[in-house]
Amino acid sequence: EAQVTQNPRYLITVTGKKLTVTCSQNMNHEYMSWYRQDPGLGLRQIYYSMNVEVTDKGDVPEGYKVSRKEKRNFPLILESPSPNQTSLYFCASARPGVGGYTFGSGTRLTVV
Amino acid sequence: TQLLEQSPQFLSIQEGENLTVYCNSSSVFSSLQWYRQEPGEGPVLLVTVVTGGEVKKLKRLTFQFGDARKDSSLHITAAQPGDTGLYLCAGAGGGSNYKLTFGKGTLLTVNP
Numbered sequence: 406e407a408q409v410t411q412n413p414r415y416l417i418t419v420t421g422k423k424l425t426v427t428c429s430q431n432m433n434h435e436y437m438s439w440y441r442q443d444p445g446l447g448l449r450q451i452y453y454s455m456n457v458e459v460t461d462k463g464d465v466p467e468g469y470k471v472s473r474k475e476k477r478n479f480p481l482i483l484e485s486p487s488p489n490q491t492s493l494y495f496c497a498s499a500r501p502g503v504g505g506y507t508f509g510s511g512t513r514l515t516v517v
Numbered sequence: 518t519q520l521l522e523q524s525p526q527f528l529s530i531q532e533g534e535n536l537t538v539y540c541n542s543s544s545v546f547s548s549l550q551w552y553r554q555e556p557g558e559g560p561v562l563l564v565t566v567v568t569g570g571e572v573k574k575l576k577r578l579t580f581q582f583g584d585a586r587k588d589s590s591l592h593i594t595a596a597q598p599g600d601t602g603l604y605l606c607a608g609a610g611g612g613s614n615y616k617l618t619f620g621k622g623t624l625l626t627v628n629p
Contacts, residue, residue, distance in 0.1 A: 409559075436615045438616070440619075445621070446621070447605075447619050447620065447621035447622060448560075448605070448619040450616055450617075453615075453616065455615070463616070495559050495560075497559075499615060501615040504562065504565060505550045505552070505562035505565050505607075505617075506550075506552075506560075506562065506607075506617060507562070508559030508560050508561070509559050510557075510558055510559050511557070511558065511559050
């Protein structure tokens, strides 16, 4: 089954404790992206990657890092999480110019 | 920055009623996509419209892309409780970043 898999689904952590949210896709998509979804603000792009070793900032990149060492994986790293990063995070992948995004099921992160 | 305004923000109707959701922008998009998101899950692609004036039908859902490719609408005929969810429109700018700009969504509740 074609899918984007995120882990974990739920995470509660403390301020300053580094964490990684993993994302993997099995569709051989070139494009991958991270979004956060907040009430009243909608979905906002954090980072994106056009292909392996090619990443760039989206609209709200502060406090986040990403890497794209393999085509299928695109982890999101929070080096020093803060409470304002409490949010619902989605990873998505796509083949540019063909159809739309395939989203993961989301990671609900709470930073206390 | 490209913005997409969706209206209404909330919509609560009875089973069997018809409804229309609007997605408007001052920017031109190369394509526009509609997604539906259920609680606790990621958005799922419903349709992509590419050509100005294009109309696509998906069972009881009718999607239209404006002639100038700046706006779109989603019409649901004879709504059912299973149509309940958050409907998101998203525009693709066509640039090097295959970025989707999302509207904030319309939360539809169809009551039995």
